[in-house]
Amino acid sequence: MPIFTLPGSSRALSYHLDEKPKGGSVVLLANSLCVPFTVWHRVRDVLNQNGFRTLRYDQPGHGQSSVPDDLSTTSFTSLAKDARDLLEGLNIQHLHAWIGVSMGAATGFYFVTQNPQVVKRFVACDTISCSAVNAGIDDPFAPRVESVRREGNVDKLIQGTLKRWLGKSFLEKNPEESSHLKELMSHISLDGFETCCHALRSESFDLRPLFSQVGASVEDALCIVGEKDANLPETMKTMSGEMEKGFNSAGRPRNVELVVIKDAGHVCFIDGFEQFCQTVLSFLNA
Numbered sequence: 228m229p230i231f232t233l234p235g236s237s238r239a240l241s242y243h244l245d246e247k248p249k250g251g252s253v254v255l256l257a258n259s260l261c262v263p264f265t266v267w268h269r270v271r272d273v274l275n276q277n278g279f280r281t282l283r284y285d286q287p288g289h290g291q292s293s294v295p296d297d298l299s300t301t302s303f304t305s306l307a308k309d310a311r312d313l314l315e316g317l318n319i320q321h322l323h324a325w326i327g328v329s330m331g332a333a334t335g336f337y338f339v340t341q342n343p344q345v346v347k348r349f350v351a352c353d354t355i356s357c358s359a360v361n362a363g364i365d366d367p368f369a370p371r372v373e374s375v376r377r378e379g380n381v382d383k384l385i386q387g388t389l390k391r392w393l394g395k396s397f398l399e400k401n402p403e404e405s406s407h408l409k410e411l412m413s414h415i416s417l418d419g420f421e422t423c424c425h426a427l428r429s430e431s432f433d434l435r436p437l438f439s440q441v442g443a444s445v446e447d448a449l450c451i452v453g454e455k456d457a458n459l460p461e462t463m464k465t466m467s468g469e470m471e472k473g474f475n476s477a478g479r480p481r482n483v484e485l486v487v488i489k490d491a492g493h494v495c496f497i498d499g500f501e502q503f504c505q506t507v508l509s510f511l512n513a
Contacts, residue, residue, distance in 0.1 A: 228291055231284075231316050233309060240313055241291035242284035245271070251280040252323035254511065255310070255346075257331025258283070259353075259494060260423050261381075261388050261412050263290035270496050273504045279323065279511065284313060286330070288419010298422040302431050306330075307337035314345070324348040324511055328494060330427060336437045343444040348511060352451040353459055353493050356466060358432040368424040375417050384420070385412045392493040394455065404497070438466060442474030448483050449510045453491035453499060460487055 231240045243264065244253070254274055256267045264283035271281045285292035287301055287309075295301060314322070325346045327335035332354035339346045359366040375384050389398060389408060398405045426432060441448055450467040452460050467485040474481035486506045491499030 230291060231313055233312050234316075236295075237293075238287075238295060239291065239293045240284055240309060242282065242313060244282045244317060245275060245280040248275060248278055248280065251275075251278050253282050253319060253321075254279045254324045254326060255282045255322050257310070257325065257327035257334055258286070258289075259329030259331055260286065260427070261289075261384070261415055261420070262408070262494075263411055263414065265290075266408070266411055266494075267496070269500060270504060270507075273508070274511075277508055277512075282313075282317070282319070282322075284310070286419065287422050288416040289423075290414070292419075294416070294418045294422050298418060299425055301422040301426045302429055303330075303333055303337045303426050304341075304431065306334045306426060307341055310334065310338055311342060320345070322346045324350060326350040326352070326507065327354070328352040328496065329354055330423065333427075333432070333434060336434045336441070339444045340437050340440040346444070347446050349441060349445045349448045350451060350507060350510065351448070351463075351466070353453055353456050353495060354434070354463070354466075355427075355459070356434045356462055358428050358430065360428070360430055361433045366428055368428050372421050372424050375420055379417075381413065381415055381417070381420065385409055388412070393498050394492055397492075397498050408497075434466075435469070438469035439473035439476065441470050442477040442479055442481065447481060447510070447513070448474075449506075450483065450485045451488060451495060451503065451506060452485065453488050453493060453495035455491060456493045456495070459493075460485075 228241050263285050288294040325335045332351040339349050450463045452463045467483045471483040488495040488499035488502050496503045
């Protein structure tokens with residue numbers, strides 16, 4: 228697995244850039260908390276079959292990516308910079324698309340608005356719009372960090388996360404997929420979980436001011452959300468509407484569509500695989 232050393236540090240970023248199809252436009256796939264980039268393997272295969280190469284990389288403390296010396300320095304601004312440094316290191320000037328799920332989508336908002344015209348099409352999937360402190364609600368991440376530190380492992384975290392993401396019914400009906408996901412998630416480090424949670428808990432995490440800026444940064448945008456992903460269908464309905472206003476104010480009218488993936492949860496490219504791929508391919512080829 229290739230390793231990229233981030234400029235100005237010894238911190239490593241594990242990644243994979245497809246070599247084939249030769250000459251294919253690059254689509255970056257940015258994953259959620261708790262899983263390595265290999266979770267995208269089925270989506271990657273579909274994109275390859277349709278003429279696209281993918282670039283996938285691991286969050287800090289996931290896969291073979293290392294964490295900063297100070298775990299409290301991770302923010303969505305720093306995560307977006309990591310992605311930018313990786314692109315520059317690979318001599319990639321433009322992306323056909325950034326497709327991000329959960330914190331991968333949140334990172335995408337920071338990336339596209341800080342690097343206008345680098346990404347042609349932006350797909351945001353299943354993401355909250357700000358940290359709990361900014362939303363004025365109880366912090367769901369602090370107890371989880373405390374729990375994994377107390378337990379000294381991520382076993383309980385994995386069980387709880389999979390149930391929240393996919394639901395008991397899907398896990399029972401798809402034992403092979405469930406076992407595969409558990410194996411992938413077992414390699415997250417405690418430091419990796421904590422440092423990424425710091426970004427999600429930070430006062431600096433607030434996508435709402437960025438919604439209106441997306442229209443000046445990319446050619447087109449799309450929001451996707453799992454039908455069963457708690458209150459996120461409503462959250463992302465608001466998100467897509469605000470992004471659409473931004474396109475209009477930038478003088479480039481766009482209908483920023485919200486696609487709800489039927490019967491899917493938080494990682495809708497897994498339990499809503501077919502509809503997700505159809506939706507994404509239609510958008511990428513528009």
